[in-house]
Amino acid sequence: MPSSSLDYSKEPSRPQYELIVRKETPFNAEPRIQNLVEHYITPEKYMFVRSHGPVPTHLDESHIITVQGLADAKQFSVQQLKTQFEKAHVMMAMQCAGNRRDGLHRVKHTKGVIWGAAAVGNTTFAGCRLRDVLHAVGVVSYKNDLHVSFESVEQVITCEETACYGSSIPLCKALDEFGDVLLAYEMNGHTLTHDHGYPIRVVVPGYIGARSVKYLKSITVQDHESTSYFQQRDYKLLPAQVGTEQEAEEYWCKVPAIGEYNVQSFVCHPAHDSDKVVAEGTRLTAQGYALSGGGRSIQRVDVSNDNGDTWQVAELYQPSMSARAWGWCLWTIKNIEYKGYPIVSRAVDSAGNVQQEYPVWNYRGVLNNAWRTVNL
Amino acid sequence: MPSSSLDYSKEPSRPQYELIVRKETPFNAEPRIQNLVEHYITPEKYMFVRSHGPVPTHLDESHIITVQGLADAKQFSVQQLKTQFEKAHVMMAMQCAGNRRDGLHRVKHTKGVIWGAAAVGNTTFAGCRLRDVLHAVGVVSYKNDLHVSFESVEQVITCEETACYGSSIPLCKALDEFGDVLLAYEMNGHTLTHDHGYPIRVVVPGYIGARSVKYLKSITVQDHESTSYFQQRDYKLLPAQVGTEQEAEEYWCKVPAIGEYNVQSFVCHPAHDSDKVVAEGTRLTAQGYALSGGGRSIQRVDVSNDNGDTWQVAELYQPSMSARAWGWCLWTIKNIEYKGYPIVSRAVDSAGNVQQEYPVWNYRGVLNNAWRTVNL
Numbered sequence: 209m210p211s212s213s214l215d216y217s218k219e220p221s222r223p224q225y226e227l228i229v230r231k232e233t234p235f236n237a238e239p240r241i242q243n244l245v246e247h248y249i250t251p252e253k254y255m256f257v258r259s260h261g262p263v264p265t266h267l268d269e270s271h272i273i274t275v276q277g278l279a280d281a282k283q284f285s286v287q288q289l290k291t292q293f294e295k296a297h298v299m300m301a302m303q304c305a306g307n308r309r310d311g312l313h314r315v316k317h318t319k320g321v322i323w324g325a326a327a328v329g330n331t332t333f334a335g336c337r338l339r340d341v342l343h344a345v346g347v348v349s350y351k352n353d354l355h356v357s358f359e360s361v362e363q364v365i366t367c368e369e370t371a372c373y374g375s376s377i378p379l380c381k382a383l384d385e386f387g388d389v390l391l392a393y394e395m396n397g398h399t400l401t402h403d404h405g406y407p408i409r410v411v412v413p414g415y416i417g418a419r420s421v422k423y424l425k426s427i428t429v430q431d432h433e434s435t436s437y438f439q440q441r442d443y444k445l446l447p448a449q450v451g452t453e454q455e456a457e458e459y460w461c462k463v464p465a466i467g468e469y470n471v472q473s474f475v476c477h478p479a480h481d482s483d484k485v486v487a488e489g490t491r492l493t494a495q496g497y498a499l500s501g502g503g504r505s506i507q508r509v510d511v512s513n514d515n516g517d518t519w520q521v522a523e524l525y526q527p528s529m530s531a532r533a534w535g536w537c538l539w540t541i542k543n544i545e546y547k548g549y550p551i552v553s554r555a556v557d558s559a560g561n562v563q564q565e566y567p568v569w570n571y572r573g574v575l576n577n578a579w580r581t582v583n584l
Numbered sequence: 585m586p587s588s589s590l591d592y593s594k595e596p597s598r599p600q601y602e603l604i605v606r607k608e609t610p611f612n613a614e615p616r617i618q619n620l621v622e623h624y625i626t627p628e629k630y631m632f633v634r635s636h637g638p639v640p641t642h643l644d645e646s647h648i649i650t651v652q653g654l655a656d657a658k659q660f661s662v663q664q665l666k667t668q669f670e671k672a673h674v675m676m677a678m679q680c681a682g683n684r685r686d687g688l689h690r691v692k693h694t695k696g697v698i699w700g701a702a703a704v705g706n707t708t709f710a711g712c713r714l715r716d717v718l719h720a721v722g723v724v725s726y727k728n729d730l731h732v733s734f735e736s737v738e739q740v741i742t743c744e745e746t747a748c749y750g751s752s753i754p755l756c757k758a759l760d761e762f763g764d765v766l767l768a769y770e771m772n773g774h775t776l777t778h779d780h781g782y783p784i785r786v787v788v789p790g791y792i793g794a795r796s797v798k799y800l801k802s803i804t805v806q807d808h809e810s811t812s813y814f815q816q817r818d819y820k821l822l823p824a825q826v827g828t829e830q831e832a833e834e835y836w837c838k839v840p841a842i843g844e845y846n847v848q849s850f851v852c853h854p855a856h857d858s859d860k861v862v863a864e865g866t867r868l869t870a871q872g873y874a875l876s877g878g879g880r881s882i883q884r885v886d887v888s889n890d891n892g893d894t895w896q897v898a899e900l901y902q903p904s905m906s907a908r909a910w911g912w913c914l915w916t917i918k919n920i921e922y923k924g925y926p927i928v929s930r931a932v933d934s935a936g937n938v939q940q941e942y943p944v945w946n947y948r949g950v951l952n953n954a955w956r957t958v959n960l
Binding site: 353378380383384385386445447448449463464466467468469470471500501502504505507508510519521528531532556558559560561562563564565566568574575577 | 729754756759760761762821823824825839840842843844845846847876877878880881883884886895897904907908932934935936937938939940941942944950951953
């Protein structure tokens with residue numbers, strides 16, 4: 209087996225987590241859904257971990273990041289990034305593209321880690337601005353269709369070969385003065401831990417987590433997207449009729465890589481699986497999260513206790529710390545009667561996008577944002 | 585009647601239009617839906633016109649625009665804007681927030697002009713960058729929560745009082761180097777016509793048309809949104825339970841003004857009302873438009889001929905002229921069988937947002953993007 213060629217013997221210890229492990233190697237874990245609404249800023253113990261290979265625990269602040277492309281190549285140690293560039297902060301939701309994959313997987317087999325609805329969290333990051341670093345190496349002006357490619361130290365197995373994890377974002381996102389893309393070295397006020405990218409990671413607010421490359425090794429400005437498997441043949445929203453690896457083969461190159469994520473919400477309390485222990489007629493407080501990609505704020509969360517026939521408007525908690533809404537929204541609805549149906553939520557974002565009723569199934573099981581949780 | 589206090593005697597003549605008039609005073613008109621897919625760049629004769637009052641036909645290029653706010657106030661004539669600032673171009677869809685209001689109005693009475701699905705078009709604009717003008721008056725740095733307010737010469741009646749049309753956008757959109765907000769003096773390569781804002785208008789790509797203020801009189805940088813009726817008490821997406829003017833009263837201040845629009849598509853050919861003259865079993869070519877707000881491109885358009893049971897993927901035509909997809913997408917599907925149901929389309933944008941099945945009704949009838957056209 210090719211995965212045996214990767215060494216998982218040096219994984220960090222994880223006694224502090226209160227997570228459900230979805231996969232041991234690479235390590236993938238998410239919290240219980242109820243825990244997500246306990247804090248607006250998700251504590252690390254409740255923050256999902258998404259690895260694609262063994263965690264490179266040997267790195268420290270002497271680690272060198274190469275910045276190259278249109279301008280002269282330059283190298284910076286993490287220590288230099290910390291001292292030579294202004295420290296910036298961003299509070300942002302991080303969401304895996306596969307969050308809620310289980311809802312699609314129940315419809316039909318999907319490829320990927322079967323995440324529940326907790327592959328999402330909301331934390332603060334601190335680091336230097338990618339924009340400042342690009343300016344420092346001479347990338348100041350914008351040209352259409354350029355990309356910033358990130359390569360990681362993280363070793364992965366794809367197509368039976370060993371490679372480094374990689375991904376890219378459009379240069380216009382990287383240079384956007386309101387884009388808030390950081391090379392982060394802190395999360396929630398503390399030095400990044402191994403599982404979250406120590407010593408340095410990219411964070412791309414408003415984009416799927418796959419673009420926030422951990423254990424960053426190089427940054428390349430180029431005229432094409434990253435050629436990595438994870439940009440080219442994964443994290444894409446395939447049409448519903450593509451149902452096998454063979455059928456996917458001809459579609460990967462036709463379908464764009466996902467950047468921003470879609471409008472999303474979920475009921476965290478009562479958790480869907482706890483509904484059965486509540487008696488019909490009980491009045492309760494429902495709580496959940498909502499978020500949308502690209503800095504779009506949540507405008508409204510509708511909640512239904514009668515299978516979608518009627519909807520009530522939830523109270524939102526969504527403090528803004530930036531020009532764009534990178535953080536998630538927590539919502540609450542009090543005194544709602546449990547009528548025997550799962551309580552469901554439907555968010556509307558600032559652009560008027562709304563979660564659809566039924567999932568649009570896709571082979572990779574990404575971007576599921578249906579408000580109805582299908583039980584087959 | 586208060587509207588009698590506005591003078592509609594100086595309206596421009598409109599012999600060139602091939603439009604269906606939805607309202608005479610103020611003049612509101614849209615093309616036949618089939619015409620929209622004849623050209624990727626919508627000719628003016630097929631471009632919808634949305635007026636809020638009498639067209640100020642007395643203006644010319646000596647018209648003065650005042651720019652004021654945080655910096656010193658300055659004044660520019662249209663002629664000066666043309667000669668003192670670089671000329672920039674944008675190709676963009678312009679869509680009224682009320683496009684497809686008829687679909688909501690069939691569910692329940694809405695307030696507003698009953699537009700069909702052709703209150704949208706795709707044109708090119710040329711003008712100076714709002715960003716450059718703001719820089720020229722000293723607004724260069726960004727602060728959170730500032731807004732750029734636009735006031736028009738156009739006289740309107742709101743709440744039984746005469747006022748000037750006005751609106752605002754966030755300063756971060758105005759200053760965004762990829763935001764492409766122009767003070768435009770040309771459309772489709774020709775000087776703006778009276779109905780489209782001569783001598784100068786704002787165009788805000790990716791935002792509802794209401795923010796692209798015509799007959800611009802002043803630009804103000806301020807710490808709050810425009811206080812205009814059209815920013816504060818209109819063009820808002822109210823919750824479904826708000827069904828009357830009285831109920832709306834308490835909601836206007838709680839609901840954000842719409843900026844970006846949501847993911848949208850529509851079948852233009854065959855037009856829904858022409859379906860009845862096609863025999864079941866006929867194979868035909870279906871065509872339509874698709875677009876999304878905020879520069880999000882269209883990733884896929886699914887088309888169904890069997891009431892949404894199965895979907896086929898359409899071919900897309902969506903040339904990019906900019907870092908962000910401001911233009912619309914025209915789509916085609918060949919050799920699709922007419923099975924007695926209206927052919928419907930469902931677009932997915934680059935953030936994975938998808939049109940929902942049923943309309944979420946709202947009192948003002950805005951942002952209807954349901955793929956199902958409800959006939960009651």
